[in-house]
Amino acid sequence: MMIHQREDHLGLSLSLSFPSETHQPSASSSPLQLNLTPPSMTTPSIPPFNLLHSTSLAKKETSDRSILDACRVETRSFLKGIDVNRLPATTVDMEEEAGVSSPNSTISSVSGKRSLERSETDNRDDLLDCSRGLINSDEEDGDNSRKKLRLSKDQSAVLEDSFKEHNTLNPKQKLALAKRLGLRPRQVEVWFQNRRARTKLKQTEVDCEFLKRCCENLTDENRRLMKEVQELRALKLSPQFYMQMTPPTTLTMCPSCERVSAPPPSSTGPSSTPVETPRSHHSGSSHHRVPFNPWAIVPAGHRSFDAVHH
DNA sequence: CCAATTAGATAGCTTACGTCA
DNA sequence: ACTGACGTAAGCTATCTAATT
Numbered sequence: 001m002m003i004h005q006r007e008d009h010l011g012l013s014l015s016l017s018f019p020s021e022t023h024q025p026s027a028s029s030s031p032l033q034l035n036l037t038p039p040s041m042t043t044p045s046i047p048p049f050n051l052l053h054s055t056s057l058a059k060k061e062t063s064d065r066s067i068l069d070a071c072r073v074e075t076r077s078f079l080k081g082i083d084v085n086r087l088p089a090t091t092v093d094m095e096e097e098a099g100v101s102s103p104n105s106t107i108s109s110v111s112g113k114r115s116l117e118r119s120e121t122d123n124r125d126d127l128l129d130c131s132r133g134l135i136n137s138d139e140e141d142g143d144n145s146r147k148k149l150r151l152s153k154d155q156s157a158v159l160e161d162s163f164k165e166h167n168t169l170n171p172k173q174k175l176a177l178a179k180r181l182g183l184r185p186r187q188v189e190v191w192f193q194n195r196r197a198r199t200k201l202k203q204t205e206v207d208c209e210f211l212k213r214c215c216e217n218l219t220d221e222n223r224r225l226m227k228e229v230q231e232l233r234a235l236k237l238s239p240q241f242y243m244q245m246t247p248p249t250t251l252t253m254c255p256s257c258e259r260v261s262a263p264p265p266s267s268t269g270p271s272s273t274p275v276e277t278p279r280s281h282h283s284g285s286s287h288h289r290v291p292f293n294p295w296a297i298v299p300a301g302h303r304s305f306d307a308v309h310h
Numbered sequence: 311c312c313a314a315t316t317a318g319a320t321a322g323c324t325t326a327c328g329t330c331a
Numbered sequence: 332a333c334t335g336a337c338g339t340a341a342g343c344t345a346t347c348t349a350a351t352t
Contacts, residue, residue, distance in 0.1 A: 148318045148349055168311085190350060193311070198348085200312095316351070323344080329337085 151191070155181045159188070163195050 151159070162169075162177055169177065169192055171185075178185040 150319070150349080187349080189311095191348095193313095194348065194350085196311090197313075314352085316349100318349085319347085321344100321346085323342100325342085326340090328339085331334105331336090 151183075155183070159191055159195070163192065167196055167199070168192065 158177070158181055162173075166173070169188065174185045174188050177183075178188045181188070
């Protein structure tokens with residue numbers, strides 16, 4: 001952490017910037033350039049998704065689903081370490097294992113609202129689709145209802161695998177995938193669109209959580225530095241006490257430019273006159289230097305100062 | 311293709327009710 | 332008759348996700 005201090009006659013102000021070695025290991029060097037890649041930490045309280053479904057018993061499945069849902073809630077705020085491209089895939093799995101959901105691409109229900117709004121072009125498309133055996137339930141009602149299918153476990157797995165390889169599809173890939181899965185190309189296209197949206201949403205959640213923690217850290221740091229400023233002001237307003245203080249270290253600070261300098265190795269003890277190092281500033285000039293008390297600024301073990309600047 | 315939205319499916323939770331020891 | 336435990340179904344809510352705009 002770099003502390004840029006400026007002092008006018010009565011006031012002090014601070015500005016902060018992160019060096020590369022900060023309290024935030026995952027943060028980059030720029031204060032505004034944040035490494036948003038989720039760290040590869042795991043959340044112990046969240047079991048891996050693939051451990052959440054281990055039985056086909058409906059009763060057990062219910063409890064597992066409960067755990068899964070609870071985990072999902074937690075996962076919303078602790079997504080680190082989870083590949084956002086990796087769908088839990090347990091929902092479909094468990095539903096199908098328990099026979100709750102319709103089997104392979106079954107159209108589950110019908111929404112009448114949108115059915116009336118569909119055009120005849122869509123109707124013809126659906127008829128074409130039906131010829132491919134993709135729509136199997138509106139043979140009964142014969143209308144052009146909006147259908148909601150749930151993809152089968154295998155279909156989801158294939159789509160996920162394909163998404164991991166490339167999250168966009170060219171027309172050829174789309175057709176091949178649709179043919180392989182027995183879906184319409186439009187369905188494959190929509191699935192990829194929705195999948196990209198989910199990925200983006202989860203990444204956004206991860207980023208948001210990370211930025212939130214960054215903000216909290218900066219707030220804490222700012223609060224701490226403000227306190228230091230107050231302590232420095234108090235020291236400045238009590239010169240007697242200030243001058244009687246024995247410098248706890250050999251660091252000195254130039255009051256005019258606020259630079260901290262360390263004495264050369266030959267310096268003997270705190271009472272000796274501070275001598276600038278060869279790298280120090282104002283070489284040869286007669287600067288007034290006052291002892292610098294890092295105790296008032298740096299809590300033990302918190303950070304190290306750059307002793308000499310310029 | 312993306313963003314926003316809709317709507318179906320499903321699970322969890324609560325509550326009321328019935329049954330039984 | 333009263334009580335507590337247990338099972339079940341209905342209603343509500345939250346979440347996921349296919350589909351639409």
